[in-house]
Amino acid sequence: MKSDWQEWIEKIENKEVTEEELRDFRAALERDPEQMDGYLEALLLETSLDLQGGLNRPERESEGGAARWLKGYWVPLGLAAALAVGYFLPNPVEELEPEVVVVATITDTNEVADGVGLKIGQGLEARRLSIPEGAQLGIAMRAGARLHINGPAEFELVDAQRIALKKGRVQTYAPTYAHGFTIDTDDGKVVDLGTKFVTSTGTSIGTEVHVNEGLVEAEVKGGMQRLSEGQAGILKDGALVKTDFLAHRLEVPLDPILPDSDGDGVSDVIELHYGKDPHDANDTPRLLRMEESFVGYAEGERKDEPYQGYGKIERWAGRGIFRDEGLGYVQGEERLLSKGGGFQTMGVGHVGNALDLPEGFLPSEGVVYLSFLMQQREPKSGGAFGGLILYEGAYKERLFVGDLSPYDAYGSRYNEEAKQDSFEVPSDSAVHLFVVRIDQTRKLTDIFIDPDLSVEEEDMEPVMRYQGAPPFSRITLRSGNGGIHRVDFDEIRVGLSWRSVLPLER
Template identity: 45%
Template structure:
């Protein structure tokens, strides 16, 4: 074989190979380490490959992405091996076979990415995978390019069986699949049923207790729970679970790959607090009588002298000793009140009024223990704006982590509606609730296990969470170490009033009912 690697790279990129030439190339780089090293060296020098990498399995919109300059050597190798796998498939299509050429030496897939735990387990970038079982270690993520064209990202612990260039069997674990148009028909079998791709991005998660979950990020899949049941279509941003011969809708989780196989956290003593949360707060997880306080922070704004907030020590429950308010705003003696369906929220008098200047807010640095790293936590607050139909205004409470805005909830600046924005997004999400001058109660539910954030507006105090309907859901969660309240208006002032900021570990703790 002529070792003109630059020429081979160009021909691989353009799929300008006969089947015989492709087989010759694969045999050469697979069996001879010297040839493989020479090919990879030439590949790394071919910088244009970075602009022609395969689509990332999580990317939305335009499927071609420019890889980040992290671990350039590994990224270059991964791109080259993935490109080789796709070229093999395309060559097979061009030569008349829908499933690609017969794999050389049983080679059905290639590892395109492997982190340190995977490498320690003997899984290497560039390693060919033949038919048979594959185990991914706990805490690891591995990328796989199938010979049929699909790209997989597997999160450990996982056990799977590679059955063909376009078929796997998932015994346990989570797999994210991206199957472009030419890879239609990629199939994931599990003990609970079968999932067939029709050109999409989806995550499959299988566990003995929860069954098989399918979360479709975009596109379309067909799924069935057993050979005796018909296939059913599942579209983007929907999810279903296969179990016991049935396919039923379930909660869609865009980041299901990162969510534990069983997202129900263990609660050994049955006191309603997961063991991990109890351990986080230093209480015993095996004794029901030992449990953390549900109300973690409460700022009622009562007891402050009327006037500026800057440098005033915070009186809020759960504030670290000596912590003071920063920024600008004014404490007021009169507080806000809120009631719904004859149920009144407990309030204590006092409030804070923003300056109404764009970019100026009142800030309090909070205890990082306020929000546990797993499980569910809540935040609530009251807000009242000064007038209706004020053009170009905004007002809200913001959660920050360092200097980064993580979540804004309140009156949007881009629409005459209450709404929110997550992580400095360009998009502001309106709820269809026009601006008014009434007090409103906002509740934020942050689920750090399922990685979702739900926002509720004007729920009924004293009613269970199950009776409230979320206004908006984000498929992500904010990080929080400070709370800011502020408002503003283009070409003028728009001072708003905030009251009763609470965080807690239960719905009831942040929505106390007045006696």
């Protein structure tokens, strides 16, 4: 291209070039940085001379003069020529987009989140986001808070220190330097005071707040109300109402109340599990799923005995002593239904008798109940133990309930943890009734010892609560110590309601 810059400047200024020539001229300048430098140098020189000669010129010159009036300001010829390249060409220079302020970064996703275009490392500006059912998303807020969100969820990143949650479950961890992180919901706001907590909203329940660590403030009428570690509340209508603390609220469904379409007291998901019609109140599964009263067995020691109780179970796997005499349990005027017959362990710690539950025997959602009677006829000594154990498969202990070793008390142990929990009920020779309630939906396990048979479930307080729901497919009866320590069991029941596993004699 020509390098006679003065000629080009004058041609452009005097409109002696076509639009096509201007386009080619501009493209040539952009292709060759040296040419662009030369052109700009000539422009600067020309502009400098123009400024020296007439920057303060008081009079307006004619249209054909050496300068132009642009929007009321006098502009030297050289500068006008520079502007002309942009003046004649439509949008020759791209408009600068407003600066995007990134307030967060995606730190973790699953396949569902990936499928909707959310990628690890992606910066997020202040905007609305919606993630589908099954999506999991980790977010690092620029102010320091860390979020884990389970879909379905709808929320807005307001700034680096605040989100507006319309629907979903969000777990927040805010270290010391991120104190004050706020979640706004339709029911009010939740403010971190240095903690780990879960906020869930988007149902008729209201906004749930579950505090795993530290302190949280929730907005109520007249001010803010605090929740501390292990506490939970439901924020609605300007009030914060106490509710069960759920350490695993992030994994609990958005609406933890399972639908019951026909109102028969059995949720749709459980009815479908057993092949029943969830829209027909007359078509319901039997709530008692297993009952072993040890009736029908020949008395004496037996190994791998065919199962005689109610429920589709094949056999007792292991060794034990079947008895004609069973256990009974009376409390006040109420007596637990007992059908005769009983079972005694061999008393050697490594020898047990187990029932394997077939696949599909119990639903994976909803609440499952288990009850049993237990008696230690012999005085306890040393490290003796005895109890009922729930296993996942043949070897993974998930829950032990009974008499602990080496403690001289009844209690439990969850998931083979080293910690054993005493019920503060001393070991003795009395018959004790245990009830285990496993809420698979809300991830809670409650244990009761010697419950009042005349009191309804909602009025009962467990002696032990675990945050979790142990999966199990084997029920084992065991006892032992350094020598022989035999323990009796009876009336083992598994069902889908409190009353189904606590039938009364009438």
